[in-house]
Amino acid sequence: MEEMRGAAMAYYANMSIDQQQKLLSFYKSLDTNGDGKVSIPEYLDFLVKKGYTRHMPSNLFKLLDENNDGTLDFEECVTFFYMINVRRLVICDGCGSYLWGLYFLCVKCYSARKRTYDLCCSCYRNKNFIHAHSNFLDNCALLRTNTKNFEYGDEQTCISAYPLQSP
Numbered sequence: 001m002e003e004m005r006g007a008a009m010a011y012y013a014n015m016s017i018d019q020q021q022k023l024l025s026f027y028k029s030l031d032t033n034g035d036g037k038v039s040i041p042e043y044l045d046f047l048v049k050k051g052y053t054r055h056m057p058s059n060l061f062k063l064l065d066e067n068n069d070g071t072l073d074f075e076e077c078v079t080f081f082y083m084i085n086v087r088r089l090v091i092c093d094g095c096g097s098y099l100w101g102l103y104f105l106c107v108k109c110y111s112a113r114k115r116t117y118d119l120c121c122s123c124y125r126n127k128n129f130i131h132a133h134s135n136f137l138d139n140c141a142l143l144r145t146n147t148k149n150f151e152y153g154d155e156q157t158c159i160s161a162y163p164l165q166s167p
């Protein structure tokens, strides 16, 4: 979570006006009674409204609530915003959990630039998935892969020119 928070703050520091507006309306959609704090019921309402309940870790609110005061202030919401809108909501195709940090992607689906097929480490390790392709790489390895060492027949694509998660 520390890593996610750090990334969110770095992103926040470099935001365009447009992104700031987006963040502000995101915050307003969370803080429905407008008291400047996001309470647990407001947070849960938001998850239900957006259909995120199934995917978010049940302890996410606790993780986001850095100072442990039982509500999310603006800064804590920046991390939440970052997770959903910038990192995108990447869900494990095996167990449906939110993927943060390292996870595995199907190389064929990725290089075909179709919808990616993503797996958390434990689903990949325990083969908890049914998928037509079998070549998987973790997201960091895939980002570093370029045309030179990317050998999958005619599917050669310049991966490095195609960032995994462009904002």
Ligand SMILES: [Zn+2]
Pocket: 092, 093, 094, 095, 096, 097, 119, 120, 121, 122, 123, 124
């Ligand atoms: Zn999984």
Ligand SMILES: [Zn+2]
Pocket: 106, 107, 108, 109, 110, 117, 131, 132, 133
């Ligand atoms: Zn695939």
